[in-house]
Structure formats: C-alpha cells, structure tokens
Amino acid sequence: MAPLISIRSSDDKLEIVNQLLLPHITEFIEIDSVEDAHDAIKSMKIRGAPAIASLAALSLSQHLRRGLKASPPPDYLASLEALKAHIDGILAFLFTARPTAVNLGAATRRLGKTLDNAIAAGKDPLAIAEELIAESNAVADEDVGRNKEMSKWAGEWIIERVRNLTLSAAPQGLNVLTVCNTGSLATSGYGTALGMVTYLHETGKLKSAFYTQTAPYHQGSRLTALELQTLKIPSVMICDTMVGSLFQNHNIHAVVVGADRIARNGDTANKIGTYNAAVLAARHKIPFIVVAPISTVDLDIPDGTHIPIEQRPSLEACLVRGILYPNDGKTKQVQVMITPAGLEGIYNPSFDVTPAELITAIVTEKGVAVKAEGAQGFDLSPIV
Numbered sequence: 257m258a259p260l261i262s263i264r265s266s267d268d269k270l271e272i273v274n275q276l277l278l279p280h281i282t283e284f285i286e287i288d289s290v291e292d293a294h295d296a297i298k299s300m301k302i303r304g305a306p307a308i309a310s311l312a313a314l315s316l317s318q319h320l321r322r323g324l325k326a327s328p329p330p331d332y333l334a335s336l337e338a339l340k341a342h343i344d345g346i347l348a349f350l351f352t353a354r355p356t357a358v359n360l361g362a363a364t365r366r367l368g369k370t371l372d373n374a375i376a377a378g379k380d381p382l383a384i385a386e387e388l389i390a391e392s393n394a395v396a397d398e399d400v401g402r403n404k405e406m407s408k409w410a411g412e413w414i415i416e417r418v419r420n421l422t423l424s425a426a427p428q429g430l431n432v433l434t435v436c437n438t439g440s441l442a443t444s445g446y447g448t449a450l451g452m453v454t455y456l457h458e459t460g461k462l463k464s465a466f467y468t469q470t471a472p473y474h475q476g477s478r479l480t481a482l483e484l485q486t487l488k489i490p491s492v493m494i495c496d497t498m499v500g501s502l503f504q505n506h507n508i509h510a511v512v513v514g515a516d517r518i519a520r521n522g523d524t525a526n527k528i529g530t531y532n533a534a535v536l537a538a539r540h541k542i543p544f545i546v547v548a549p550i551s552t553v554d555l556d557i558p559d560g561t562h563i564p565i566e567q568r569p570s571l572e573a574c575l576v577r578g579i580l581y582p583n584d585g586k587t588k589q590v591q592v593m594i595t596p597a598g599l600e601g602i603y604n605p606s607f608d609v610t611p612a613e614l615i616t617a618i619v620t621e622k623g624v625a626v627k628a629e630g631a632q633g634f635d636l637s638p639i640v
C-alpha cells in the first residue's frame with residue numbers, strides 16, 4: 257500500500273487530508289487562501305512540525321501564482337514597497353498559527369529573507385514573486401529527501417549501537433518505542449522518527465514498533481496506528497501510562513521521537529508525554545533518540561526554558577473523537593465528552609521539554625550528534 261500523504265498540491269489546487277477525521281474518514285479539503293492555511297494549522301486539521309511549515313509555504317506560493325495570473329494585477333505587485341508590506345504581512349500572519357514548532361518560523365523567516373535579498377538585488381516585483389514561488393515550493397519539496405537521509409543515519413546508528421552493546425545483537429530485530437505521529441502525515445513524506453522505524457523495517461532490522469496512544473489528541477492511536485498498518489510494519493499500541501511497564505517487561509532497544517523545537521544545547525520540545533518516556537528510558541538505560549530536520553534546531557535560544565509551549569483549548573482534553581462501536585455501518589465521526597460537563601481547572605500543554613541530559617543522540621539530515629564525554633548538553637552550533 258502507498259504511504260499516506262498529508263498535502264496534495266498541483267498548479268491549480270492545494271489540498272490537505274483533514275487529520276481530525278482520520279483514521280476512519282479520509283477526506284481532502286481544499287486550501288484556497290492563506291487564511292484557510294492558517295485555520296487548518298491552528299485547528300490541527302494538519303499538524304506535525306514539518307507539514308505545517310510546508311502548508312504555510314505552499315499557501316503563499318498559491319497566493320502569488322494567482323496574483324501573477326490576475327487581470328488586472330493586484331495592487332501589491334505595483335511597487336516594491338507594496339509587495340514587501342503585503343508579503344511581510346502574510347508571513348507574520350502564518351507565523352502566528354502555532355507557536356512551538358520552529359519549522360513554521362524557519363520557513364517564514366526563510367521566505368522573508370528571499371524577499372529582502374531580491375529587493376536588495378534590485379529585482380522587480382514580478383521577478384520577486386516568481387522567486388518567492390520557487391522558494392516556497394522548495395520548502396515543501398525538500399522535506400522528503402532530508403527525511404530519508406535522517407532516517408538512515410538514525411537507523412544505522414542504532415543498529416551499530418545495539419550490535420556493540422549486546423553480544424546477541426538482537427537476533428530477531430529491534431524493538432523501538434515512539435510517541436505521537438512523525439510519519440508521512442506529519443511531514444511532506446516518509447517521516448522523521450517514524451521514518452527511522454520505516455527504515456529499520458525496510459532493511460529487515462525491525463522486530464516491532466511500539467507507540468503510545470498520545471492523549472489527548474491521540475496522534476498515536478489515530479495516525480501512527482494508521483500509518484504503520486498501511487505500511488504493514490509490525491507494531492503494538494500502548495496507552496501513555498504503560499511506558500514504564502513496557503520497559504520493565506520487554507526488551508526495548510531504543511526510544512525514538514520527533515521534535516518541534518530543539519534549543520542550542522539540545523533540550524527538545526516534543527509532544528506532551530515525551531519527557532515521561534525520556535525519564536523512564538534513562539532509568540532503564542535505553543537510548544533516547546531525537547530525529548528532526550536541521551530547521552527544527554533553534555540556535556537563537558540557549559536552552560529549553562526559552563521554548564514557547566502551546567497551551568491547547570481545555571475542551572480538547574475533555575473529548576475523544578471516533579466512530580461508534582460496534583459500528584452501525586455508517587462511518588460518521590462522533591466526539592464523546594469524557595469529563596463532567598462544565599469541568600474547570602484543566603491543564604493542557606501540547607508539548608513538554610526533554611532536557612538534553614536525557615537525550616542520547618540528535619539526528620538530522622546532516623548526521624548523528626552526541627554529547628561530548630561528560631557533557632550535560634549538546635553543542636549543535638557546528639551542524640546548523
């Protein structure tokens with residue numbers, strides 16, 4: 257079966273799969289404006305740090321392509337001043353859709369720089385618009401290739417490490433645990449941490465991929481479950497509360513997670529529950545690996561205390577999405593409230609920060625970074 261996709265883009269149409277309806281309903285919705293893109297990212301119809309950056313960039317590309325074709329041309333193409341004000345406004349708007357994943361900011365900054373450089377080079381508005389379209393498309397297109405690179409780096413690194421650490425070298429393959437969803441749905445394709453899982457499977461080195469349900473949005477039980485099932489990768493779902501039990505009772509060779517923002521010292525923000533898994537992995541001496549593109553590293557912040565953590569609406573922690581069981585034959589999604597009506601006092605941060613101290617390796621498309629002997633943190637400056 258072909259891997260799932262999160263974004264479909266052609267010259268005249270931009271669409272995303274509505275991830276709020278997965279895994280039971282596959283419905284593509286059209287993104288017809290930068291406002292639609294902003295809403296889809298904010299409401300988590302599309303999610304995953306690289307995927308939201310791709311959609312933001314592609315929505316700008318769509319906007320500019322339409323502008324270039326329009327007759328009469330829009331006012332913003334009439335002068336450099338008008339173009340700069342217009343594009344800066346769009347980029348600032350897209351940037352506000354979600355605060356933690358730095359990839360979105362990296363993409364909007366990159367496009368802002370393209371704009372400023374082209375203006376400084378004396379180009380005219382039409383040429384600049386063309387350049388911005390090419391750069392926006394590149395933001396989305398580059399993702400799949402780099403995902404495959406980081407997945408291979410991470411996969412080979414863990415295979416080698418297990419071979420060196422254990423005499424038996426895991427003869428039946430490796431067991432890994434992942435959190436949330438970091439596969440094709442979270443990226444432009446192949447995935448980051450789930451890309452490593454896929455790489456291990458493709459090379460015959462995987463025994464089983466364990467994954468947490470990842471409440472409250474259930475990226476694990478809804479999305480990772482669907483991706484692994486589609487790819488026919490042997491897997492086992494666990495509830496978020498079972499990580500300690502899993503480590504006590506099964507031979508888990510690695511925990512592998514994605515990232516939304518990595519500080520200069522390696523402190524890593526990822527889906528809520530990642531920190532719990534890291535603490536337990538350290539207790540059980542299980543390598544803890546972060547797999548993410550270079551664009552997730554934020555060298556502007558020295559450590560994780562500076563990472564803005566998104567607080568999601570309280571209601572999202574009170575609801576579970578799904579279809580009726582037993583299924584009445586009509587696939588219609590329902591939302592079930594699992595708390596008393598009107599409950600107050602709900603804590604719902606979307607991410608937590610795993611200190612670098614608990615991270616064994618950070619893997620990007622450029623390779624594997626580990627800490628210097630005896631160091632608490634990483635020095636990521638040389639690889640970015």
Ligand SMILES: CSC[C@H]1O[C@H](OP(=O)(O)O)[C@H](O)[C@@H]1O
Nearest residue numbers: 303304305438442514515526527
């Ligand atoms: C490769 S995706 C990184 C990241 O995105 C997820 O967050 P969300 O579903 O809220 O967008 C999660 O933290 C993943 O690890």
